[in-house]
Amino acid sequence: MNKQKKNKIHYLSFLVAIIACLASGILDGYSYLFKGNFGLIQTGNLINSVFYLLNGQFYTFITTFSNIICFCIAIFIAHYIEFKLKDKNLDIKNIEIIIILVLIAINMCIPNSFEASEGEVTLNRWIWVNILSNCIFAFVGAFIFRAFMEFNGNTYVSTMMTANMTRFVGASFNGTIKKEKGENLKALQYLLIILSFVIGIGVIYIFYRYYFLENVNDNSLFFFNYIPNLMLIAPLVLLTICLLLKRYIYKISNKEVNNESLK
Secondary structure (H helix, E strand, O other): OOHHHHHHHHHHHHHHHHHHHHHHHHHHHHHHHHHOOOOOOHHHHHHHHHHHHHOOOHHHHHHHHHHHHHHHHHHHHHHHHHHHHOOOOOOHHHHHHHHHHHHHHHHHOOOOOEEEEOOEEEEOOOOHHHHHHHHHHHHHHHHHHHHOOEEOOEEOOOOOOHHHHHHHHHHHHHHHOOOOOOHHHHHHHHHHHHHHHHHHHHHHHHHHHHHHHHHOOOOOHHHHOOHHHHHHHHHHHHHHHHHHHHHHHHHHHHHHHHHHHHO
16 A cells, blocks of 8 residues: 555544544533433443442432443444454444444434423433433444544544543653654544544533523423434534545555555
8 A cells, every 4th residue: 555545544544533532522411411321431320320329319220220231232232243244344333333323313303301390400310211312322332432443553432531541641651751753643643532522522511501501491391302402413424424434444445455466
């Protein structure tokens, strides 16, 4: 593969990682603010589950712990799909992204569960539509975790930033102290990945704080139980872009391999 094409693939692969983390930030912020649980980050749900259980909040414990169960089931399904299709000459990651897009589209049709009482708007966690939506988000999180794991030979996590922060600090150390070539660039890439996730969370919080809470009231509650779902259009579009970019990368990579084999 010539250097120009290799650089192009590297750039596009990193761009996919940035867009995927931006979409993940929006999805996780949305699920936390509008559904009451972390949709993609199961560590937070595990911590909350223990707190709810020990505090005797059994209904809330069930709604939260069901996310973890659904996430594990979805990871198992993702592994099964990868196992069954590994010899089919298919881009399995793109199949996983298509599954993600379908799940997000389904979640867009499920209303939120806010209730108004004495001028206060609160989230009703113990209601079947909320439990269903959270379980779908858990499936989305599992498939995003499997679909976006690597850019240019570097592993990353698109749904939680602890591992990315560790790799950012490690690359920074290797580049500045040990003077290893290319490590400072890698550190910058991990930093941009973290920032894209943060921006995604910031976008959804701005919508929640300065639009939803400022405009919702008793009379418009039914309306606002559906309006926030429009925010899911953003990750839907972003992940569609990821799908198209990954298909393009897969196409030019395979074309180059075929050309090399003919020489």
